[in-house]
Amino acid sequence: MTVLVYLDHEGGAIRQASRSAIAAASRLGDVDVLVTGPDAAAAAKSAAAIPGVKKVLQVTDTTGNSELAEPVAALLAELAAGYTHILAASSATAKNVLPRAAALLDVQPIPDIVAINDADTFVRPIYAGSALATVKSADAKKIITVRASSFDPVASEGGTATIEEVALPAGPGGSTFIATELSKSERPELESARVVVSGGNGMLNGENFKLLEPLADRLGAAIGASRAAVDKGFVSNEYQVGQTGKIVAPELYIAMGISGQIQHLAGMKDSKVIVAVNKDPEAPIFQVADYGIVGDLFTILPQLEAELDKAG
Amino acid sequence: MKVLVPVKRVIDYNIKPRVKADGSGVETAGVKMSMNPFDEIAVEEAVRLKEKGVVSEIIAVSIGEPKAQDTLRTAMAMGADRSILVETDVVTEPLSVAKVLKALVEKEKSDLVILGKQAIDDDMNATGQMLAGLLGRPQATFASKVDVADGAVTVTREIDGGSQTVKLALPAIITADLRLNEPRYASLPNIMKARKKPMEKITPADLGVDMTPRLSVVSVAEPPERKAGIKLDSAAELVSRLRNEAKVI
Numbered sequence: 001m002t003v004l005v006y007l008d009h010e011g012g013a014i015r016q017a018s019r020s021a022i023a024a025a026s027r028l029g030d031v032d033v034l035v036t037g038p039d040a041a042a043a044a045k046s047a048a049a050i051p052g053v054k055k056v057l058q059v060t061d062t063t064g065n066s067e068l069a070e071p072v073a074a075l076l077a078e079l080a081a082g083y084t085h086i087l088a089a090s091s092a093t094a095k096n097v098l099p100r101a102a103a104l105l106d107v108q109p110i111p112d113i114v115a116i117n118d119a120d121t122f123v124r125p126i127y128a129g130s131a132l133a134t135v136k137s138a139d140a141k142k143i144i145t146v147r148a149s150s151f152d153p154v155a156s157e158g159g160t161a162t163i164e165e166v167a168l169p170a171g172p173g174g175s176t177f178i179a180t181e182l183s184k185s186e187r188p189e190l191e192s193a194r195v196v197v198s199g200g201n202g203m204l205n206g207e208n209f210k211l212l213e214p215l216a217d218r219l220g221a222a223i224g225a226s227r228a229a230v231d232k233g234f235v236s237n238e239y240q241v242g243q244t245g246k247i248v249a250p251e252l253y254i255a256m257g258i259s260g261q262i263q264h265l266a267g268m269k270d271s272k273v274i275v276a277v278n279k280d281p282e283a284p285i286f287q288v289a290d291y292g293i294v295g296d297l298f299t300i301l302p303q304l305e306a307e308l309d310k311a312g
Numbered sequence: 313m314k315v316l317v318p319v320k321r322v323i324d325y326n327i328k329p330r331v332k333a334d335g336s337g338v339e340t341a342g343v344k345m346s347m348n349p350f351d352e353i354a355v356e357e358a359v360r361l362k363e364k365g366v367v368s369e370i371i372a373v374s375i376g377e378p379k380a381q382d383t384l385r386t387a388m389a390m391g392a393d394r395s396i397l398v399e400t401d402v403v404t405e406p407l408s409v410a411k412v413l414k415a416l417v418e419k420e421k422s423d424l425v426i427l428g429k430q431a432i433d434d435d436m437n438a439t440g441q442m443l444a445g446l447l448g449r450p451q452a453t454f455a456s457k458v459d460v461a462d463g464a465v466t467v468t469r470e471i472d473g474g475s476q477t478v479k480l481a482l483p484a485i486i487t488a489d490l491r492l493n494e495p496r497y498a499s500l501p502n503i504m505k506a507r508k509k510p511m512e513k514i515t516p517a518d519l520g521v522d523m524t525p526r527l528s529v530v531s532v533a534e535p536p537e538r539k540a541g542i543k544l545d546s547a548a549e550l551v552s553r554l555r556n557e558a559k560v561i
Contacts, residue, residue: 070451127323127432175451178466183473263325288538304550
């Protein structure tokens with residue numbers, strides 16, 4: 001069996017999540033990879049050095065077409081003839097492209113797998129992780145996205161794969177890439193941050209959210225929010241952690257003034273360590289928190305900063 | 313222009329799903345059900361396009377058990393003009409749903425389909441992309457802004473770490489992300505009016521679609537339970553524990 005992994009890269013550097021996808025793929029068979037974009041040549045070089053990769057397929061494209069789902073899905077569908085499985089890390093790009101490719105191949109995709117039982121059987125979270133479903137695919141080919149946090153990434157150096165240039169098909173047309181705008185925040189992205197500091201209803205207003213910044217600065221943290229805080233307009237919904245927002249699993253999650261509604265817990269309960277500060281001792285957040293402080297967050301926040309400065 | 317908006321009936325987002333004792337799935341009997349939140353956003357966007365005069369008719373579609381008509385009534389109370397219930401007791405998957413929707417898009421001659429980006433039950437995030445693939449139409453997933461003008465739609469999409477803008481020639485497929493809009497609540501008069509709006513009932517067989525699932529569920533289990541930890545008295549103790557015990561700072 002040979003498996004094709006569609007890699008995400010940033011200016012030629014292969015993302016760690018994609019190396020996790022390669023780790024998952026190597027349990028299924030030999031691994032070829034696909035890289036696309038204006039920096040595909042640099043990405044192909046990086047990919048060829050990943051141990052376990054046999055062949056790198058490279059699509060050099062400066063037209064913006066490789067940013068579009070339509071031609072890339074058509075390419076994956078073309079390449080599928082040579083593979084039993086097509087995998088990618090669960091990124092926005094993969095979620096855009098892989099289901100479309102699956103439709104072209106008459107395959108039901110299997111998103112966000114967290115474990116591989118055999119070549120046809122996989123475990124994936126449903127209901128934002130409130131349950132784990134083991135599913136068996138009857139399709140001849142499998143189209144899969146991989147939850148990166150569940151597979152340790154393979155190393156980035158040591159391999160010697162061959163590199164082959166392939167052409168991007170035109171696709172059905174009708175779509176044009178205009179622009180990409182990456183947010184210029186100094187803070188890490190919510191979904192990949194090592195530490196997340198989130199505020200909830202207890203923050204009382206949007207102005208108070210700024211009080212979380214000094215703490216987040218000290219910890220190198222991203223800032224998040226509960227749905228209650230977003231619904232009340234304290235912060236915009238790009239901050240929302242939860243079932244209908246971002247799903248995060250940082251090493252440290254600090255919930256300030258968040259009661260812990262089901263839909264919020266679904267978005268953060270896989271964090272390694274959870275800290276909760278809430279004045280209500282009965283708040284459900286304390287049922288999942290490793291460390292809790294019952295008290296007024298506006299009192300505790302400056303104390304925390306002072307303690308971090310002292311100890312650090 | 314006719315817009316098709318598929319809506320799914322799912323366990324309400326405020327309810328904690330319970331795995332059935334026999335591990336065959338998640339209990340839905342006697343549980344509060346609502347419209348998938350992302351589908352509400354899709355309906356809202358369609359209604360706003362109609363209010364702007366871009367769209368002439370909104371058709372809500374749901375595929376599933378007869379009770380999905382509640383969800384269609386909600387969509388019509390929000391502003392959909394009519395609805396189609398495709399009744400089936402087979403477990404729906406994005407592939408089979410996309411095939412049903414393709415048949416309806418062709419039958420209704422719809423130039424725009426707006427879907428929620430994913431259902432919060434199976435978390436597949438695939439139906440819109442698959443429908444676009446089956447129809448050979450352009451797609452814009454995870455939309456946070458939609459502008460329709462001169463036979464094309466310009467969509468700002470959420471991507472990892474930022475946003476991307478694409479322009480699609482109509483007919484096209486859009487999936488809605490959280491930031492696209494804030495769905496309205498249906499007013500009581502509109503809920504009453506929705507009762508009189510037309511609802512057509514058909515089956516997948518009427519559309520020639522085979523619903524046989526490709527994925528079979530081997531088992532469904534609860535994830536490992538998280539235990540409540542300890543309550544601390546001070547920020548000093550917390551920092552000390554995080555540093556020396558949990559070793560995360």
